[in-house]
Amino acid sequence: xxxxxxxxxxxxxxxxxxxxxxxxxxxxxxxxxxxxxxxxxxxxxxxxxxxxxxxxxxxxxxxxxxxxxxxxxxxxxxxxxxxxxxxxxxxxxxxxxxxxxxxxxxxxxxxxxxxxxxxxxxxxxxxxxxxxxxxxxxxxxxxxxxxxxxxxxxxxxxxxxxxxxxxxxxxxxxxxxxxxxxxxxxxxxxxxxxxxxxxxxxxxxxxxxxxxxxxxxxxxxxxxxxxxxxxxxxxxxxxxxxxxxxxxxxxxxxxxxxxxxxxxxxxxxxxxxxxxxxxxxxxxxxxxxxxxxxxxxxxxxxxxxxxxxxxxxxxxxxxxxxxxxxxxxxxxxx
Amino acid sequence: xxxxxxxxxxxxxxxxxxxxxxxxxxxxxxxxxxxxxxxxxxxxxxxxxxxxxxxxxxxxxxxxxxxxxxxxxxxxxxxxxxxxxxxxxxxxxxxxxxxxxxxxxxxxxxxxxxxxxxxxxxxxxxxxxxxxxxxxxxxxxxxxxxxxxxxxxxxxxxxxxxxx
Numbered sequence: 001x002x003x004x005x006x007x008x009x010x011x012x013x014x015x016x017x018x019x020x021x022x023x024x025x026x027x028x029x030x031x032x033x034x035x036x037x038x039x040x041x042x043x044x045x046x047x048x049x050x051x052x053x054x055x056x057x058x059x060x061x062x063x064x065x066x067x068x069x070x071x072x073x074x075x076x077x078x079x080x081x082x083x084x085x086x087x088x089x090x091x092x093x094x095x096x097x098x099x100x101x102x103x104x105x106x107x108x109x110x111x112x113x114x115x116x117x118x119x120x121x122x123x124x125x126x127x128x129x130x131x132x133x134x135x136x137x138x139x140x141x142x143x144x145x146x147x148x149x150x151x152x153x154x155x156x157x158x159x160x161x162x163x164x165x166x167x168x169x170x171x172x173x174x175x176x177x178x179x180x181x182x183x184x185x186x187x188x189x190x191x192x193x194x195x196x197x198x199x200x201x202x203x204x205x206x207x208x209x210x211x212x213x214x215x216x217x218x219x220x221x222x223x224x225x226x227x228x229x230x231x232x233x234x235x236x237x238x239x240x241x242x243x244x245x246x247x248x249x250x251x252x253x254x255x256x257x258x259x260x261x262x263x264x265x266x267x268x269x270x271x272x273x274x275x276x277x278x279x280x281x282x283x284x285x286x287x288x289x290x291x292x293x294x295x296x297x298x299x300x301x302x303x304x305x306x307x308x309x310x311x312x313x314x315x316x317x318x319x320x321x322x323x324x325x326x327x328x329x330x331x332x333x334x
Numbered sequence: 335x336x337x338x339x340x341x342x343x344x345x346x347x348x349x350x351x352x353x354x355x356x357x358x359x360x361x362x363x364x365x366x367x368x369x370x371x372x373x374x375x376x377x378x379x380x381x382x383x384x385x386x387x388x389x390x391x392x393x394x395x396x397x398x399x400x401x402x403x404x405x406x407x408x409x410x411x412x413x414x415x416x417x418x419x420x421x422x423x424x425x426x427x428x429x430x431x432x433x434x435x436x437x438x439x440x441x442x443x444x445x446x447x448x449x450x451x452x453x454x455x456x457x458x459x460x461x462x463x464x465x466x467x468x469x470x471x472x473x474x475x476x477x478x479x480x481x482x483x484x485x486x487x488x489x490x491x492x493x494x495x496x497x498x
Binding site: 003007051053103107240 | 470
């Protein structure tokens with residue numbers, strides 16, 4: 001690991017000031033489960049880090065609001081996953097948390113840090129001699145002609161097909177979450193759907209935050225579809241693995257058994273959190289049935305662009321969306 | 335903010351198994367390396383060193399974490415508990431340690447300190463209600479000998495003793 005200068009911050013304002021003072025390339029360290037790991041591999045080589053893991057004003061969360069749920073960016077994944085109100089009223093959100101990582105990592109990792117978790121593409125993490133435009137712009141993409149079983153069906157480019165690995169952001173994007181950030185220029189908010197970038201020809205740029213900005217809160221508008229929601233995650237093993245495919249579904253079912261509000265996103269298959277409006281449109285107004293659930297899954301994966309080893313995810317993903325629709329509809333208040 | 339000299343080493347105070355520790359650490363140093371290489375507390379094991387195996391699991395202020403991905407500087411002011419701190423003062427094994435013996439929950443033993451620390455947390459969190467829940471909440475601890483059936487049985491046995 002390369003040497004790095006270390007400072008701590010006690011508040012969000014202090015953290016932003018310390019980040020500015022630490023100079024170019026300085027990084028925020030929260031739970032450390034991604035950044036410190038990649039620093040060990042020398043994939044990340046920040047000259048300085050600002051430790052925000054004890055920033056008190058980011059640590060809380062409130063799921064009792066009438067208009068929105070508010071999550072401090074420093075809240076721990078494990079603590080939020082245990083919240084009783086969230087488990088009852090937004091099961092997709094808690095499932096996206098407890099089906100991620102291990103309890104040890106969830107005790108460490110923060111909600112804000114998790115949003116910007118970096119890809120698990122083995123060519124990115126593997127370092128030299130593998131070509132990776134994300135790690136070393138212009139070097140190429142070893143995945144394009146390599147082992148692409150874990151790579152993206154959606155949102156890729158000739159320069160990068162690395163999957164965004166997070167579960168929490170995949171669930172949040174289905175709920176139209178907003179992200180609050182604080183930077184040298186003050187505070188601002190943006191839709192979570194605009195936080196992550198597709199790789200295009202600049203895969204090294206993964207998000208739309210300005211240098212020196214800190215995520216402070218995540219806000220989720222209250223919706224009755226939360227009760228009828230599910231986050232299903234299909235993995236190579238039953239637990240503690242990244243998604244081959246995941247699906248976040250949230251819906252309401254009206255009096256005659258038809259789907260009203262409908263929100264669907266898929267994970268493990270795209271270069272950023274991936275909402276699928278075509279699947280929502282296919283299901284909205286339809287009676288809940290195996291056929292309509294299947295049709296939603298097919299709509300979700302209609303535009304998939306598989307590589308050499310990941311075409312199996314189209315059928316797997318279609319079924320995952322369909323299963324998630326059935327589970328969500330079973331939970332929905334009628 | 336006034337310009338200050340970059341800090342590459344930090345004076346760290348914490349408690350390890352109840353004993354106060356004062357040590358100067360490199361900012362790069364992991365809590366696992368501090369415990370094993372500097373303090374001679376070698377119960378926590380280095381398996382993968384990337385948070386994937388759980389062999390290094392310890393408790394930080396009562397919560398289980400992987401010490402390989404915990405920068406030592408983040409333990410400032412914290413209570414660290416390792417497997418060495420689990421048995422009674424006269425050396426009497428903790429009921430979970432005894433249950434690992436009784437249920438044949440290890441073969442080579444390399445993952446066992448991490449399994450014990452994770453199992454204790456699993457019980458304390460209330461995540462040992464049935465076999466499936468134990469499997470889910472112990473999934474961060476790999477056992478390459480495949481003693482999983484015994485590990486689940488040991489954690490469940492203690493949960494039942496505790497009336498959970």
